[in-house]
Amino acid sequence: MGTEMKAPENCENIIRNRKQKSAQVENSEKSAKVQTKITEQIENKGEDIKKSKELKKAAENPKSNERLIQHESEVTTNHNSISNFTIKIEFDPMSIALFTLAIVTRFFRLSEPRKIVFDELHYGKYVSLYMKNLFFFEKHPPLGKQLIAGVAHFAGYDGNYTFNKIGSEYSENVPIFWLRVVPALCGSLLVPVVYNLLLQLKINRWVASMGGLLIVLDNALLTQSRFILMEPMLLIFSTSALLFLLRFLDSQYFSIKWWLNGILAASFYSFSMSIKYVGFYSYVLGMILIARHIWSELRDQNLSDIKLFFKTFIKGLILIGLPIAIYLSIFYIHLYTLYRAGPHDSVMTSAFQASLEGGLASITHGQPLKVVHGSQITLRHTNGRPCWLHSHADVYPVKYEDKRGSSHQQQVTCYSFKDVNNWWIVKRPSKADFSIGDELDDIKHGDEIQLVHGLTSRALNSHDVAAPMSPQSQEVSCYIDYNISMPGQLLWRVEILNKEEEGDVWHAIKSHVRLVHVMTHTALRFTGRQLPQWGYNQHEVAADKNLNHPDSVFNVEEHRYTKCMCNFMNSLLNIINIF
Structure with a gap:
């Protein structure tokens, strides 16, 4: 009986102890919550004190107050513009x-x-x-x-x-x-x-x-x-x-x-x-x-x-x-x-025309790139009006209308159309023939050459004689030997202006060249002036002392190699038949 009475007492004690522990836990949680609230209130009071100090300073300094208000407005507007992005459709x-x-x-x-x-x-x-x-x-x-x-x-x-x-x-x-x-x-x-x-x-x-x-x-x-x-x-x-x-x-x-x-x-x-x-x-x-x-x-x-x-x-x-x-x-x-050749491509540069389908590209396709001794070329004025270096059998008049005298040499002009008389042969001064050997003799920047007209076989020349329409410049002609004391000055120096991009070797179409007369140190130039009826109203070409003039730039447009003179004459006959 004694042992049976002790068991319920122990159970009651265990229950009491558990209740006491749970009450202690609840009290500790409540006290922790109270402490956190107290700390939050203290922090808020501290922030309020700081804000009150800032407001006092702002009141003392109105500029800082304006900046603070502007900054807060910018932050709120930027936040609202990003977070509240809407699209409104209004009908008027x-x-x-x-x-x-x-x-x-x-x-x-x-x-x-x-x-x-x-x-x-x-x-x-x-x-x-x-x-x-x-x-x-x-x-x-x-x-x-x-x-x-x-x-x-x-x-x-x-x-x-x-x-x-x-x-x-x-x-x-x-x-x-x-x-x-x-x-x-x-x-x-x-x-x-x-x-x-x-x-x-x-x-x-x-x-x-x-x-x-x-x-x-x-x-x-x-x-x-x-x-x-x-x-x-x-x-x-x-x-x-x-x-x-x-x-x-x-x-x-x-x-x-x-x-x-x-x-x-x-x-x-x-x-x-x-x-x-x-x-x-x-x-x-x-x-x-x-x-x-x-x-x-x-x-x-x-x-x-x-x-x-x-x-x-x-x-x-x-x-x-x-x-x-x-x-x-x-x-x-x-x-x-617009990738095809059209009505206006002729006024563009040779390089641009060569990039269009059906125009100059069909003519220059497959032609040699390097200009060498014996090359047959046409020289096109690069900047401005399109025209080609041209010559024909007619000579300059003995006297012009202003009573000035001329050399009476063969005329050299700039012709605005493709023509068989636009063809010239590049020749080394040290070589007698025009044929191209097995090894190509490349023309490079700084080389001296002669340009021989294809049909008349006369070389490009300049001398101290006034040009017909530009007296301040020298006359350019094809030299005729009249057996008088007027020797030909036939050497021209090749200057490649874009050699940094195209290299030192003279290339067809791509190389922009300036031909400088060796004896007088003048540059071959398109003057833009039109010759009278005796020059068939073609444009004047002269030798100018200004070597940096933009109209002194030319480029090779059409290009062929001459294997022998017979082949050259046959090619000229084919060109004549085309025109």
């Missing part, structure tokens, strides 16, 4: 109504008249050349023609229509509606853009609506929007650029809206300059607004120099660097698309 009924009215007036019976109107004659030709990938260039940049050609391509236009004269009927294969779509669409978009531009300038909505309506009803703008012209594209891009630039200046720095408006403004400025160069004036206006905005920021004493420089640098990168990149990209597309 007035803008939509004006745009609809513009669409109706610009697109109504757009394909009429179905005849060539005014400058459609020129721009239609360029679009057709785009369709055939034929190289051309004109005085305006290519973006406008590219946009119209892109739409024409998707409309199925093949470019097989000849734009002859104003008033000619368009054939059935010309999708004239689609050729006029781009100007009509740009003319229609101009109306809401002008309306929004006026609103951006804080003008009353009804006044802005009146401005948009005036654009709709303007007869000049309406007319030029209905034909293949560049002006509607120029106006829409220039006006849009100004609109986005104003929004760019009003936006918070480095916000998404700021970046977007800046990129759009720069892009549209580049587009306007890529339509016509007069679009540069709108870009100048934009730069004036940017400069004025930067000038106003200089007065802000709260803006540090580093921050001001960084903001100005980013603006320059967007509004200067981006337009240049877009402009160059447009010309890259232009040259990449």
Whole structure:
């Protein structure tokens, strides 16, 4: 019985001990929570004391107070712009109504008249050349023609229509509606853009609506929007650029809206300059607004120099660097698309012509690269007007119209067309024949040579006699031995101007050379002046004392090797048959 009574007592003791331990644990947890609250209150009081001290200092120093408020506002705005990024689409009924009215007036019976109107004659030709990938260039940049050609391509236009004269009927294969779509669409978009531009300038909505309506009803703008012209594209891009630039200046720095408006403004400025160069004036206006905005920021004493420089640098990168990149990209597309020889490639350099399909490349393909003793060459004026060093059997008159005397030697000119008389033979002075041996005798930078005219077999010469049209320069001729005391001065020194890129050896097409007369130290030069009737109105060639003149640069265009004189004569006969 004694043992049975002790067991329940032990159980009760164990239960009591457990309750006491749990109560102690709860008390310790409560005390810990109380301690943490006390420490938090102490820390908060410390922070409040610090803030109160800072506020007192800020009150004493108002500039620091403004900086603190500006910093807090920038942090909150940047945080909100990143975390609360939303896209809002707003519809302005007035803008939509004006745009609809513009669409109706610009697109109504757009394909009429179905005849060539005014400058459609020129721009239609360029679009057709785009369709055939034929190289051309004109005085305006290519973006406008590219946009119209892109739409024409998707409309199925093949470019097989000849734009002859104003008033000619368009054939059935010309999708004239689609050729006029781009100007009509740009003319229609101009109306809401002008309306929004006026609103951006804080003008009353009804006044802005009146401005948009005036654009709709303007007869000049309406007319030029209905034909293949560049002006509607120029106006829409220039006006849009100004609109986005104003929004760019009003936006918070480095916000998404700021970046977007800046990129759009720069892009549209580049587009306007890529339509016509007069679009540069709108870009100048934009730069004036940017400069004025930067000038106003200089007065802000709260803006540090580093921050001001960084903001100005980013603006320059967007509004200067981006337009240049877009402009160059447009010309890259232009040259990449027009890879075939066209109507205007003849005025380009020989190297450029050789890169086009079907033109000079078909003639120079497979020709020798190195110019050697015995080479048959044509020498082309490299910079400016295209013409070739030329001679014929006629001689200079004994006296010119101004009573000056000449040498009465064989005429040397610069002829603007390919001709058999443009061919010359390169000869070493130490060698008697023109044939090329088994080992090629390369002509290098600094070598002295003679140039012998192919058909007349007379060597290129110069002497102290005034040129016919440029008396300050020396006459260039092909030497005729009249058995008088006037020996030939036939040596010319080859100077390769781009030897760093092409090397010391004279190469066809690629090497730009200057021929310096050894005896008088003058350079062979195209003067640009036209000879009278006795010179068949060809251009004058003279020897100039200015060795660095840009018109003294020539390059070899066509090139053959002479194995023997009989082969040379046969090749000349073949050339004559071609012409």
